[in-house]
Structure formats: structure tokens, C-alpha cells
Amino acid sequence: MASPHLSIVIPAYNEATRIERTLERVLECVRDHGWDAEVLVVDDGSVDETATIVRRYMQASPELHLVQNPGNRGKGYSVRNGLLQATGEIVMFTDADLSAPMEEAERLFAAIEAGADVAIGSRWLDRSRQTLHQPLYRRFFGRCFNRLTRAVMGLPYADTQCGFKAFRRAAAQVIFRLQRVERWGFDPEILFIARKLGFKIAEVPVSWGHDERSKISYLKDGSRMLQDMATIRSNSLMGRYDAAIAELADTSRMTTPVTSGVSAPVKPGVPLRDNGELTTAS
Template sequence: MVPEYSIVIPAYNESARIGNALTQVLACVHKHGWNAEVLVVDDGSRDDTAAIVKAFSLQDPIVKLIQNPGNRGKGFSVRNGILHASGDIVMFTDADLSAPMDEAERLFEAVRNGADIAIGSRWLERGRQTVQQPLYRRFFGRCFNAVTRLIMGLPFADTQCGFKAFRRQAAQTVFQLQRIERWGFDPEILFIALKRGYRICEVPVSWGHDERTRISYLKDGLKMLEELVFIRWNALTGVYDRPVKDLVPPVPVVKGHP
């Protein structure tokens, strides 16, 4: 049976969190009765991430493991998972589940009500933040978002929240055109979506900061600024105007086995 929903989780050296994440995601899927698949994309982890996912796949067949050819970055992992997905609605979430999985229903509802893409936002309703970021992270995050809005013309309060859902056709188009493979992919996919005429709905979601987040606002922030220039160059040279396949058939996923 083709699933209605596909949930993609990028994972790199997540042995400390992936078991809890899958437990929560599966509990939510079964509680809501979603016809879903859960795709964990292992980005060349050097720990037990893949083994843990394989163990879950034996207990619940909706869990599937995809393994990247080495460490390629979050953007590559999300794209790899999305292009393997079979669901009518495809979403991705971070392994830390900073946005609780129950909040996915808010994204799904937005898509069912006509949006092509629904993006979670930490800033539309700040009262929904259960654990706030440290002040310095909030400062750098808001600065990056302001620069992104200025350079890219993106009218969203939060481009970086790792909690987004797509109608299948929109996902296939956007992620076939995506070029950035690391942290800066979020502005790119939103830029592509607007350029291709897709309707994007920003949805306030509950969110709690996880101190174990790996992003460095100085090092990775500078890299993401460089990637904004790369996006603009791609737009000028017509990369995002290229034709794509109307609908890519789901790529068979190899399930994990011990």
C-alpha cells in the first residue's frame, strides 16, 4: 500500500538520540492512525546510528534505512530521503525533535487545505517555544534570517526550522533542483519553490531548543552566507528554470537488516 505520509529524518552520528526519536515518531504515527513510512537517512555515521535504525525496522516495517555514500551533509540527506519517499505528503524533521512530532498534524492540515508546502515557524507565535535558545543563538539566528530575507526576498519569519512538509509534486520538483548539500539548503528550497510558483504556508509550531545542536552560528553562518550568493548565481544562470520530471517514481528503499 502506498503511504499517505512520508517522514524523513536526516541523521549523522545520532546514536544518542535516534532511538528516542523513532520511539516518539512511531508512537505518534500509530496514535493518529497515519498511513505512513519513516525514512531515516544515515549520513555516513561513524557510530551505531544505522544499527539502531535497522533494529527498529525489524520491529516495525514502516521504518526504513537509507544510507548516503559517505558524509554529504544535511541538505543532501534530506534530498536523498525526499526523493526516495512514496507518500502523497512528504515531510522532514530533525532527529532532536525540537518540534514535537504531534505538531506535524498542523503541517499536514495546511497542505490538505491547499498549501503546496507548509513550513514550521518558531517565531510566528513565540509563546509556543517551550525551551528558548540562549540569547547569543537567538541574536545570530535572527540576524541570519534578516539577511536571508534581504538577499533572497523570502517573506518568512523562520526559514531555518527543520520541520517542513510538501505535497509530493512540489517536493519532487524542488528537490530535483536543489544544489546545496549542507546547512544552507533551507533558503534554497524555499527560493526554488517561490520561483516555481508553489504556495507556501508558514505555520506556528511548538518548539524547544536542544543544547546538543551541532550548528555553529559563526562558522556555519559564514558558510551559509556564501551559499546565499551561490543561490543567487544559480538563479541568474537559469539553474532553477530547468525542466524536471513530472513525477519521479519512488526509488526502492533497502530496509535495514542485521
């Protein structure tokens, strides 16, 4: 069977109350736009009916698949697991709340088709596209965190945390095999790695509406993300990313060069065997 052109990854943890609506909107968008796509929901050890609901939808939707993590590992792990198992030429992930409407993915795809290796959605490049604003305290903490991230990580982007990003598959196979952060702080790390590898990154303004059911706690998760940033900088200063890049280039039989001199796999990569189970409709 030929690989799809697009892969859409949706990380999900205890999303039983909204996963049905999410699947309906995503699958409808795929069909309305005529996308040649697969949809992978990555269940991060949910203890509710999330996986059961996804399996039910799979019966009528052959493009839908379920990936199950070995327990609750975090959003970063879930995105990594899904994107490494994705087979599309363009792969992306979106949050389960669809704060950025699925239709906005066409803006990311256009940036990839125009030459970018990575396209990241931004809530802040064009604020007029925000349909439902965050409460003031969340905006304050979010902006502070983003400015700190830009300063510490050297990332020149208005929005590093938006859960709406797309990649050329070859780029994703390299970036996510180097990722080490498994929870909320993974976004700055993958952008840091992409820049280190010399991939072209495009920041794209997207429509976005705040969901009051957001699971991020700026006090608890914010402190963890700060720790993650310190870990990323430490890993970089100690040469761990350089060592991992050299090891990956040595063992993956890479043949397509990128700017950094590292190469990207040209054939579908084999997902890491301990990264969970891919379930397809029977």
C-alpha cells in the same frame, strides 16, 4: 503494496545517543494518531552506531526504513535523498532532535490539506509556543541570519531555517531535483525554488524547544550558509535554475501543470541511483 499517505524523513549523522528516543517518539506518534505513514531515517555516513540502532528497530517496525548516503554529504543532501525516495502523498522532514514535537506535524498536514503545496514550521510566528528558548547569543545570530536571508533571497517568511517542513509529493519531486546546496544552507534554496515555481507556501507556527546538543556552529556554519546564499543568487542570475527546470520538464514526462508552467510528476519518481541505498526490514 499501496503507497502510504505520509512519509516522514529524519536526517541523521552520529545520532546514536538520541536516535532511539527519536524513533520511539515518532513511531508512537504514528500509531497513536493512526497515520498511514512510512518513516525514513537517512544516515549521513555516521561513524557511530546510528545505522545499527535503526536496523534493530526496523525488525519490529515495518513502516521504518533506512536510507544510507554514500558517505557524509550534509543535511541538505540527506533531506533531498530521503524525500526523493519517499512514496507518501504528503512528505515531510524533521530534525533528529525533535525540537518541534512530532505531534505538531498535524499542523503542517492541515495546511497542505487546506491547499498549500509546501508547509513550513515557524518558531517565530507565535513565540508563546516556544517551550525552551535558545541562549541569547543563538537567538541574536539566528534572527540576524534570518533577516539577511529574507533580504538577499526575497523570502517573506519569519523562519526559513526551522527543520520541520512538509510538501505535497508532486511538489517535492520537482523542488528537490532542482536543489543544489547540500549542507546547512539548503532551506532558503528550496523555498527560493518553490517560490520560483509558483508553489503555494504556508508558514505555520509550531511548538518548539531548543536542544543544547544542536550541531550548528553560527561562526563556522553561518559563514558557509552566507556562501550558499551567494551561490543561490548567482545560480538564479545566471539562469541555472531556469535551465534545470526546462531540462527536468523535458526529461521527466511531467503531466500535472503548476502555476509556473512547469509540471509535476504524477507517478512515483525513481530515486537517483547514486543517492544511496534504501534498506527495508527482512
